[in-house]
Amino acid sequence: MKQKYPGTGRTKRKLQALGLVWLLLVFPFSWPGQEVRTWGRYMQTPAGSPGEAKAPRIALTFDDGPSAEYTQTLLDGLEERGVKAAFFVIGANIEKDGNEELIRRMHEEGHLIGNHTYHHINLGGMSRKEAEKELELTDRLVRELTGEETFLVRPPFGEFPEGEETDKLYVKWTLDSRDWVTKNTGEIVRKVVTDVKENDIILMHDCYETSVEAAVQIIDILQEEEYEFVRLDELLMD
Numbered sequence: 001m002k003q004k005y006p007g008t009g010r011t012k013r014k015l016q017a018l019g020l021v022w023l024l025l026v027f028p029f030s031w032p033g034q035e036v037r038t039w040g041r042y043m044q045t046p047a048g049s050p051g052e053a054k055a056p057r058i059a060l061t062f063d064d065g066p067s068a069e070y071t072q073t074l075l076d077g078l079e080e081r082g083v084k085a086a087f088f089v090i091g092a093n094i095e096k097d098g099n100e101e102l103i104r105r106m107h108e109e110g111h112l113i114g115n116h117t118y119h120h121i122n123l124g125g126m127s128r129k130e131a132e133k134e135l136e137l138t139d140r141l142v143r144e145l146t147g148e149e150t151f152l153v154r155p156p157f158g159e160f161p162e163g164e165e166t167d168k169l170y171v172k173w174t175l176d177s178r179d180w181v182t183k184n185t186g187e188i189v190r191k192v193v194t195d196v197k198e199n200d201i202i203l204m205h206d207c208y209e210t211s212v213e214a215a216v217q218i219i220d221i222l223q224e225e226e227y228e229f230v231r232l233d234e235l236l237m238d
Helices: 008-016 071-081 100-108 128-146 185-195 209-224 232-237
Strands: 057-065 086-089 112-115 201-205
Touching: 057 209, 057 232, 071 100, 071 209, 100 112, 100 128, 112 128, 112 232, 185 209, 201 209
Parallel strands: 057 086, 057 201, 086 112
Antiparallel strands: none
16 A cells, blocks of 8 residues: 655645744754764664664655656665655756656655756845746646645755745755765765764755665665655654
8 A cells, every 4th residue: 555645735834834944954953862973873762761762764855856867766766665755856857858757656656846946046146036936837847747736945056045935945955965076876875874863854866877876775774774764844844
């Protein structure tokens, strides 16, 4: 039976209630009662619950897709490992190479689809109205393919538009894999598994072969270390 996830409307309302939640994505943090190490397995013992262990939770996110060459392979790897991820998609990429089917598959398999603008444009310095127009182009495509609208935005280059967007939450990351720089599978894996900590939001891309190869290796290693991969919205609402 396919795992069910909260409806977009319900999830959106919960996330919006968090108000300045994106701040948590910019600054790494820990809560009282947590034991945190920078490498290897660690377990969390919540304050007031002596001896009760909880697996550290992390989220995988992928930008700049969908890619006709590599996203399918990534989705296969995620499905095989039972992992749900967040895909921040570029509208222009949805409309080429028959990539509409990849968006449908992401949705059907329970992944979170976020907005990464239509043209992968820097929103910094743009007015809210200009940014809304750029985001709506991608929203329309996702809505036509899935019946749902995106409610999370990852701004390209991490730059936010001027003014406050009322219907979207802008989210960044806490761990940059640097996969777009190194394009070296081993280096990407080493960086992530060395630097990861609980509640990390890991930034990767599904438009490079090395990134896809690294992603499945990272999952295998960290699952062995007893990390739990959850969808980004689940991590934010926890």
